[in-house]
Amino acid sequence: xxxxxxxxxxxxxxxxxxxxxxxxxxxxxxxxxxxxxxxxxxxxxxxxxxxxxxxxxxxxxxxxxxxxxxxxxxxxxxxxxxxxxxxxxxxxxxxxxxxxxxxxxxxxxxxxxxxxxxxxxxxxxxxxxxxxxx
Amino acid sequence: xxxxxxxxxxxxxxxxxxxxxxxxxxxxxxxxxxxxxxxxxxxxxxxxxxxxxxxxxxxxxxxxxxxxxxxxxxxxxxxxxxxxxxxxxxxxxxxxxxxxxxxxxxxxxxxxxxxxxxxxxxxxxxxxxxxxxxxxxxxxxxxxxxxx
Numbered sequence: 061x062x063x064x065x066x067x068x069x070x071x072x073x074x075x076x077x078x079x080x081x082x083x084x085x086x087x088x089x090x091x092x093x094x095x096x097x098x099x100x101x102x103x104x105x106x107x108x109x110x111x112x113x114x115x116x117x118x119x120x121x122x123x124x125x126x127x128x129x130x131x132x133x134x135x136x137x138x139x140x141x142x143x144x145x146x147x148x149x150x151x152x153x154x155x156x157x158x159x160x161x162x163x164x165x166x167x168x169x170x171x172x173x174x175x176x177x178x179x180x181x182x183x184x185x186x187x188x189x190x191x192x193x194x
Numbered sequence: 195x196x197x198x199x200x201x202x203x204x205x206x207x208x209x210x211x212x213x214x215x216x217x218x219x220x221x222x223x224x225x226x227x228x229x230x231x232x233x234x235x236x237x238x239x240x241x242x243x244x245x246x247x248x249x250x251x252x253x254x255x256x257x258x259x260x261x262x263x264x265x266x267x268x269x270x271x272x273x274x275x276x277x278x279x280x281x282x283x284x285x286x287x288x289x290x291x292x293x294x295x296x297x298x299x300x301x302x303x304x305x306x307x308x309x310x311x312x313x314x315x316x317x318x319x320x321x322x323x324x325x326x327x328x329x330x331x332x333x334x335x336x337x338x339x340x341x342x
Contacts, residue, residue: 064296066236066277075273087259096290106293108253108320133251137244141305144238145253172255
């Protein structure tokens with residue numbers, strides 16, 4: 061894994077986002093990892109250019125929506141010479157199961173990666189069940 | 195604009211490099227230049243300029259400054275680095291795994307001269323910005339028209 065050379069993947073653009081038509085410019089689907097351990101679900105999402113203050117996480121009816129807005133990168137004086145990618149906001153939606161304790165969700169941004177921690181409800185955590193003999 | 199990998203070693207610009215550059219130029223002219231040109235080499239780069247600088251930007255989410263190596267050699271910007279896996283790799287079950295890790299190297303032919311000792315690079319929110327100042331002699335100069 062370590063010696064793997066990275067290959068460029070084209071950014072996936074969303075053509076229409078419900079209720080999000082207020083900002084011009086493309087919207088992209090961030091690449092995510094979703095991991096699960098005994099206590100929590102962890103969502104990692106690549107959202108380069110998004111400052112922590114511009115991340116919006118919304119949870120409604122088990123629908124988790126992640127929105128990241130980017131600030132403008134270029135100054136007015138700059139003239140583009142060559143372009144391989146476009147800047148854009150990020151948007152992604154997941155459906156969560158009932159096992160998540162929605163009041164304890166935490167999120168933070170680091171180096172353009174969102175880290176969402178979704179703790180499981182206490183009772184769902186695996187427990188050892190004693191078998192009682194008669 | 196060449197989007198080839200940087201080759202270390204004494205090879206220099208071989209026939210193959212020149213061929214690649216020509217093919218790249220052909221593609222750029224066909225795509226009109228306005229639409230992003232998709233190269234397979236990570237990371238994708240945007241190049242812009244103002245009167246005093248060139249600017250190269252790349253999306254590098256999750257890459258730390260210490261795992262980046264940036265240099266300017268003979269009119270080329272070289273970017274090498276590694277994106278490491280997230281710390282929580284043990285005792286987890288992956289539901290989805292779309293984020294990649296690994297090393298990368300990328301070179302970009304600069305369109306003009308730069309002052310190599312004044313090049314600076316910043317990482318902010320997972321975006322790399324390389325600022326390449328133009329040398330004095332390459333900056334546009336206002337020439338006063340005198341009447342005699």
